[in-house]
Amino acid sequence: MNTIVFAQTGGTPSSGLSDLAFLAYLGMILVIILMSLPGFQQRMYIYFAAREIENGLLKIEKALNSAKSKTKQLLEQQGAKNADELTKRFAEMFTIDPVNVEPTDIISRMRLLIRTSEDKVKNIIMSTLPNVDPVTRSKIEVSAEIVNALNMLHKVIRHYLLLGKKMQSYFILIQLQSILPMLVKMAEAYEKAQDTFIKGVPVGDSLGPLVASRFLMNIPEKWSPSKEMIAGETIIDGRKVIVLKAEGPMATVGTPGEAVENVVNKLEGKVNRIITVDAAAKLEGEETGEIAEGTGVAMGDPGPEKIAIERVAVKYNIPIDAVIVKMSLEEAITAMPQKVYEAADKVIEIVKRIINERTKPGDTVIVIGVGNTVGVAQ
Amino acid sequence: MSQQQVQIVTVLKCLKCGYSIERPFREGDFVPKIDGTCPNDGSPLFIWGIYAKSNEQKK
Numbered sequence: 001m002n003t004i005v006f007a008q009t010g011g012t013p014s015s016g017l018s019d020l021a022f023l024a025y026l027g028m029i030l031v032i033i034l035m036s037l038p039g040f041q042q043r044m045y046i047y048f049a050a051r052e053i054e055n056g057l058l059k060i061e062k063a064l065n066s067a068k069s070k071t072k073q074l075l076e077q078q079g080a081k082n083a084d085e086l087t088k089r090f091a092e093m094f095t096i097d098p099v100n101v102e103p104t105d106i107i108s109r110m111r112l113l114i115r116t117s118e119d120k121v122k123n124i125i126m127s128t129l130p131n132v133d134p135v136t137r138s139k140i141e142v143s144a145e146i147v148n149a150l151n152m153l154h155k156v157i158r159h160y161l162l163l164g165k166k167m168q169s170y171f172i173l174i175q176l177q178s179i180l181p182m183l184v185k186m187a188e189a190y191e192k193a194q195d196t197f198i199k200g201v202p203v204g205d206s207l208g209p210l211v212a213s214r215f216l217m218n219i220p221e222k223w224s225p226s227k228e229m230i231a232g233e234t235i236i237d238g239r240k241v242i243v244l245k246a247e248g249p250m251a252t253v254g255t256p257g258e259a260v261e262n263v264v265n266k267l268e269g270k271v272n273r274i275i276t277v278d279a280a281a282k283l284e285g286e287e288t289g290e291i292a293e294g295t296g297v298a299m300g301d302p303g304p305e306k307i308a309i310e311r312v313a314v315k316y317n318i319p320i321d322a323v324i325v326k327m328s329l330e331e332a333i334t335a336m337p338q339k340v341y342e343a344a345d346k347v348i349e350i351v352k353r354i355i356n357e358r359t360k361p362g363d364t365v366i367v368i369g370v371g372n373t374v375g376v377a378q
Numbered sequence: 379m380s381q382q383q384v385q386i387v388t389v390l391k392c393l394k395c396g397y398s399i400e401r402p403f404r405e406g407d408f409v410p411k412i413d414g415t416c417p418n419d420g421s422p423l424f425i426w427g428i429y430a431k432s433n434e435q436k437k
Contacts, residue, residue, distance in 0.1 A: 199403075200405060200406070200408065201403060201428055202429070217424070248408065248409075335428075335429065335430035336430060337432065338431055338432060341427050375407070375408045375409065376409045377409060377410065378410075
């Protein structure tokens with residue numbers, strides 16, 4: 001019947017409009033029916049959430065592939081014949097957390113596992129490229145860490161995406177969807193960081209070593225208090241100041257906790273103050289390059305290095321000061337921002353002021369520039 | 379809309395007279411490498427810093 005009516009009125013413009021209106025009504029009714037079906041809305045949400053996560057995952061995969069290809073290129077430039085196989089090995093490496101239901105000695109167990117993991121990568125590089133110089137070796141090490149981190153990020157996100165789709169669980173997907181923008185940003189920051197480390201440009205996190213290098217550059221005699229660390233002694237306003245930093249210009253953070261522990265023990269605890277200088281993550285709304293003073297060990301370490309300083313300070317009752325310069329995660333691992341560079345000289349003045357205000361002539365002070373020392377020697 | 383253009387620069391400084399100059403970063407630069415001499419007094423020029431100079435440009 002309707003067909004006949006359409007056929008009879010089909011020639012006039014007003015009939016075209018009524019046809020459209022009829023189809024719109026039909027569509028609306030269809031949508032209302034579909035929306036009232038149990039589970040339909042949820043399936044729609046799952047579909048859209050999964051689409052968004054897949055898009056984010058593609059960006060992370062792009063960053064991972066780029067990091068892998070740069071690592072392979074770096075290995076090939078040094079003459080490695082099995083660059084592809086090595087990159088795959090780096091990507092799949094893992095470290096198992098120590099048992100934490102029994103916390104006794106967890107720090108020493110953690111230290112052992114972290115050092116073993118670091119040494120393993122170093123040994124693989126050295127056995128493949130025995131003549132590689134320390135700076136290039138550290139660049140390969142950082143590239144391996146970046147490939148490993150991106151690979152893990154990619155695998156975990158993919159796992160929860162597939163699990164959410166398989167279980168038709170909107171709640172798994174919405175949790176992933178809500179944190180995904182941050183994870184994508186992190187992956188993109190890692191990708192940029194690799195270029196910076198390969199070029200040997202100091203990163204935001206090199207602020208601590210940069211401050212320490214200002215003191216150390218005029219000290220002719222330096223020594224190594226622990227693995228990949230350098231120390232020097234100077235006099236500031238009548239105080240003996242021992243300055244520590246990771247040994248640069250390699251891309252390493254060294255072992256600052258062990259270095260402080262060794263120096264304090266060697267001086268039989270006769271240290272009056274420990275001052276730590278480090279880059280710190282800023283909160284949204286805070287300015288990059290802002291300087292703040294505080295108490296405690298300024299160090300973004302998983303535990304073993306930081307606790308070594310706290311323990312030795314407690315043993316000999318040494319006060320610990322912290323001076324931090326704020327920056328975002330991306331700024332901390334990519335080329336040092338101008339504001340952070342400009343903050344370095346201000347931090348030196350603050351350190352000198354702390355030494356003057358809180359110690360007496362004849363006292364001994366330890367200053368540690370914490371952070372990755374890429375592009376900053378001593 | 380603004381676009382961030384990042385240029386890596388190396389700052390060279392004479393510790394004797396305070397003379398300072400900036401140039402684009404070159405691979406192999408590091409703080410405090412000696413790189414040339416001061417045009418004022420012939421003292422060594424040290425690499426004093428390497429940083430990302432950011433110029434916010436309106437698109």
